[in-house]
Amino acid sequence: MTNPKTYILGGYQTDFARNWARENKHISALMREAYEASLITTKVEPNDIKAAFIGNFAAELYCMQGHLGAFFVDFDPAFKGLPTTRLEGACASSALATLSAMAHIQAGIYDCIALVGVELMKTASPAQGGDYLGTAAWYEKESAGVEFPFPKLFGKLGDVYDSRYGLDDKHLARISDINYANARLNPNAQTRDWFMSYDHACSNNQYNTAVSGRIKVTDCSQVTDGAVCLYLASESFAADYARRSGTTLRQIPVIQGWGHTTAPIEFSTKVNDSENADYVLPWTRKAVTDAYQRAGINDCWELDAVETHDCFTTSEYMAIDHFGLTDPGKSWQAIEEGVIEINGKLPMNPSGGLIGCGHPVGATGARQLLDAYKQVTDTAGDYQIQNARRVATLNIGGTATANVCLIVGL
């Protein structure tokens, strides 16, 4: 089945280094700043926008505020009555919002949609925040009474790799080091001015303590306040937009392929199910291969970069073989050979990813999509991959329960 195309008109990412809780800002201020700046960067007009889809994980917990779509209506007088929808799927919330927006565009319901991803997380203490994040797993079974459930669960992912194929933690340290190094090139990255080195990532002391199992501080993504607003459009709208922007339709990025799967929520069920499978997380692999198929590409070597979901170093380690950079269990080869480095054969997370750029949970999928847009339009600045024409994103929710892979290209 050939669906109508969905185009990306660009957008804006807030500075992920900011602490909006300390600034005493409401979550709607975070959305508003992303929205207002996105009008400047894209020159989309408020009257162009026919609907808004908001990706957010847990504002009810972090901010005691639900119904986020309603706030968008306040941002411009033109928005009174605008249809808005908030979608939740843990860390994949804004990728799910993207899929929903795409469906509305492809069905011909709306021709230009604002896509907002937002999370304000620094309102909570680390322990409280860890507990909130635990609701992205099966809370009763996997999170209740566990101080930091997700480091524990993604530590287990490393343990599964270790038991099936062997895993040297030095490779995880290198993943962290690469992401921080890339983040130094990204003016919106949370850790752009932080110190990191491979030796530090390998160290285990007061400044790099074990959080849970094999997961140390440097293996973790960040607690981040952030928002992204971008615009998705139909072909006819994009053609008009191209004319008024003095460009051509062929220069506007398209979502070429997508894959979306949902695995059983409990981590142990996932790994038990995959015991005799080729991949540790087969549903994640399927989301990737579905996206390849829909984009009409054979494998990862037809991509120029990947923005993947490195909520922990183990999840990027998993992504390397699930994207097909190596055979299953041999992700270490791509690390050792420099394949995933910014000047490598297939760079992963030139933005710095969730570890370096930051991880405002409900905004991450939208941030990845915007970074894919920047790469293929040659507007990524210092973290630009030369001649990037096709970029994949992988946004996962929970312990790779929700899996969304998107392929963006010209």
Place this chain on the structure above:
Amino acid sequence: MTQDIRKVVILGASGTIGSLAGGVLAQNGIQTWFLSRTLKGSQKGLAKAQKQARSEVIAANIICGDYDSMLREACEQADWILECVAEDIEIKQQLYEKVDQFRKPDSIVSSVTSSLLLEELPKGRSESFQRNFLSTHFYNPPGKMLACEICGQSQTDPAVMEYIADFCAKKLRRAVIPVKPTAGFAGNRIAFLLFARITELAVEHGVEMMDYLIGPYTGRLMAPLATLDLVGLDIHKAIIQSLQSHTHDAMHNKLLLPEYVETMIANGHLGNKTRTKGGFYKRLESGKFIYMDPASGEYIPAFQPHVQFVEKAKEQIHLGMYRQAYQTILDARGPEAAIVHEILATYIAYAYMLIGEVTDEKDGIEGIDRVMATGFNWAGPSLLVYMLGGRERAVELLRSQNLAVPPILENDTVCEKYTFNSGRFFPAR
């Protein structure tokens, strides 16, 4: 001139700025000697640098020592000698004399000073020393404040200036601001004049009220008198005295050190560094604050001011409506509003007035914008002009305060640029 900076000596590595600036160098892979009067002091500096980096491994790039046993060895090898000792010209010059004996002829020597006369510091030293001598003024703490003002004296080789500016920007990720050799350079000259005026206004209105009125919502991450507690009132006094002695401009009469501030210093109420005695603020065991009363010299309980326009502006900022908040401030009337208007207008007028005197005229307001943003976490003057609604509105504000309007402000175009991420300077507090 040195070809590449691979090895650096920090003089005064036991102090805050020495250890933390040295830490930034070590973080970036530069072999760094931490030298001070005692090895123990230098080791304390190392611990501070590790805490800043949140990493123990930077110690691999740091060699600790004392002047007596290691100054010669370190200076003979170093490409850059960064002096961060006390702001005392005699102490600095005594150290320079030794450094001059030991250093490589092409090594760079810089001081972190911004308040001493740069021209005086290298006097009597070799021609090579003077040619390679400049100021690299790091802001505190350098792990968070990225500003670095760079200034030469009459003998400094322009190529050295250019090289160190490039090195600090690219290798150390500093926001480099070339400045002219005037006391306080750009950042301290502007900020401390405002601090001085605010300490004076506190005589009548009180400490708590002044920090409430000129609070973070006006375009700064920290209220001004709380900032002075962080800086230390003794340092504040030294900077004000330096500015009083070495600068002369139309706002010179605002550079006052009120009597109650002198008394606070004499009695050891220096701010955060004398935590039990307090400064403008004193923290009780309960975690609550009491405030210095300039009239009585005693600490008095908080009265938690509540002024309608301030609260309204904060609420608008809370919702991300920054320019509307500034409209609220501009529309407000009454004695409290007059204070806020005066301080905003003074900041803008003074900053635009000093273009060309403290920074290059060709940089326009942007050099000053950069140092206020990255050295103090204040909204730059041109951003405030934007927030006020543009230069015409800013000019009106200055005229309403009987302040001369700098010609550069009347023709400024920087303030017309949309500034991304400007909300970070306006907390709703």
